[in-house]
Amino acid sequence: MRIFRVMLLLLIILGLTFSVAFAKKHLPEERGKTLFNDAKSFGGSKACNECHPNGKGLEKAGDKKVFNIMGMTQKSLEEAVNVCIVNANKGKALDVKSEQMKDMAAYIKSLKKMPDKKAAGY
Numbered sequence: 324m325r326i327f328r329v330m331l332l333l334l335i336i337l338g339l340t341f342s343v344a345f346a347k348k349h350l351p352e353e354r355g356k357t358l359f360n361d362a363k364s365f366g367g368s369k370a371c372n373e374c375h376p377n378g379k380g381l382e383k384a385g386d387k388k389v390f391n392i393m394g395m396t397q398k399s400l401e402e403a404v405n406v407c408i409v410n411a412n413k414g415k416a417l418d419v420k421s422e423q424m425k426d427m428a429a430y431i432k433s434l435k436k437m438p439d440k441k442a443a444g445y
Contacts (some may be wrong), residue, residue: 350429351425351426351429351430352426352429352430352432352433353430354426354429354430355426355427355428355429355430355431355433356430358371358423358426358427358430359371359372359375359378359427359430359431360372362412364414364423365408365412365414365415365417366414366415367408367412367413367414367415368412368413368414369411369412370412371407371412374407374411378430378431378434381431381434382434382435383435384400384403384431384432384434385400385428385431385432385433385434385435386435387400390402390403390406392406392407392410393406393410399419400428400431400432401417401419401424401428402419404417404424404427404428404431405417405419
């Protein structure tokens, strides 16, 4: 009976460990990071990470209300992301209400929380 309890406890611990790892991988900012680093995410030719290594230069973007990129004014983070996707990446703009856009915005907003971790390759 004691062996059964120990085995049950080990299975529970193992299950919880994998659940936490699986859940983290599926957070919006993690999915956004994957999109940010994939050159083919938006049908373009290069990843966002090529111009913004580890999110460099985007640390304050999550708090901004107005952006000025390439001589144009964008009134939201989502509009700014699309300008980069279309002009720098040569990809297709995302629907601003799509899950991909929500994930990208979540990743960009997460960059302000980790100023020291970016160098470590967050």
